[in-house]
Amino acid sequence: MNGLVDIATMVLVSMGAVLFLAGALGLLRFPDTLSRLHAVSKADNLGLGLIVMGLLPQAESVSGGLKLICVWLLAQISAATASQLLARKIHRDEGRS
Amino acid sequence: MMVLLDLALAAWLLALALHVVMERNERSAIIAFLALGLLLGLVWVRLAAPDVALTEIAIGGGGTGILLLRAEAALRGRGKHEEGATRGGKLAVAAGCAVISAGLGFAVLALASPAPTLAPAASDAIAATGLGNPVTAVLLAYRALDTLLEKVVVLLALVGIWSLAPDGIWGGAPEVAPAAVPGPLAWLARILPPFGVVIGVYMFWVGADAPGGTFQAGTVLAAMWLLVIMAGLLPPPDAASPALRLVLVGGPALFLAIAFLGFIVADGFLAYPEGFAKPLIVAIEAALTLSVAAALAMLVAGPARKAPAR
């Protein structure tokens, strides 16, 4: 039973790491700022979600698990706001030029 | 496995530090410095120092980052540039710095083994303080004088910054919010502070027994306050406002009062009476947390920009 949970954790965390890698690749390879932003925000949010899901079964207590979920939610909120702010700035700058 | 992680961390750390120094664009360099702060946090975890990791990420990365980014925005295009050093001069300086690094490196390698340590002393006496986190015990019991003086240094820096305000607007409020607040920022400033305040209070409370504590909690609270001020939801306080000054001085004042009380009820200055150590420490920490939060937020906000409202 324990082994199964460990395998699930490994698979989920690895998938999250792959998504982070994809996001980083997109950040490096995409041609313009908006698509780079798209790559980073999508891939990283999903990647972090997968890592948190993978770590949840390893949490020692219910409150530990809740903390993990809080980390994910807060990271989502701040990442979403930061992306919005950046995209808005780019949009305005492009409209001006 | 862990060795690989350590080596990768070390390589990243040095590469990023070089990038921060070499990068031409000021803003890119500062953003890289922010990333360096986060990496340092991970390094501190590997050094088995989670308390320091939290402080480094909150203050070293977050606090210094926002401070430098604001400064870069204010100075853009008119920053003072000194004459750059010549190539030969740079080489000479690089050689000198390399010698200093090498010397320090040898000192690190030559450290006595087994290293001298105060860890046994710290863990022997911890029962008397009622605390569970040895770092908090060092900060607020064994070496409380350092913490008291540090708090005074923070206040002195704030006095220094406030003194840069011109006569006409002495005691006024700093200017933090941009002219037009973007919608997402205002949204974040409404959503995040309730979470942030809970997290800050939790960090302060848990600091007695687990990683966390006054400075980390104070930084989180300061960040929440700054966010609300930056989004224009609350006006920044006047430097002359009595409430602000009371909060700022409250922490160190309570600390000093309890320290002097030690002469009467315990063995001397900064001694806690037996059995009451933990409640006294928690009271000091509570007042210090508020005062750290106010001081850090005001340090980032800078000197007064508009006349006091009166």
Added chain:
Amino acid sequence: MTAVLQPGVLFGLCGAVLVGIGLFAIVTHPALLRRIVGCNILGAGIFLVFGAVARRGAGAGLDADPVPQALVITGIVVAFSASALAVALLKRLSELSVGEGRAAEPAAPRSET
């Protein structure tokens, strides 16, 4: 050789190199703001050396000596205060050098703009 790879040594050496990098920026960089950043890198390096000392002082059931850790926490807060003061001075300096030649009172209330 493996002794060098322990975190207590490896990151201490890292700290030593960071001190050199920070010092180089402080001495040679033309932009004053970057020199403040350099000070912070130098400080981070010194803190890491402290961290290495703390890590080696593990004992009595603790993974690291708490005394250097507490010193580093104090140091980080003080370094932040110093950086804030330096940044405020730098901003004032640039205001003054922009306002040179104009009236001596450069900072009329600017909030109305």
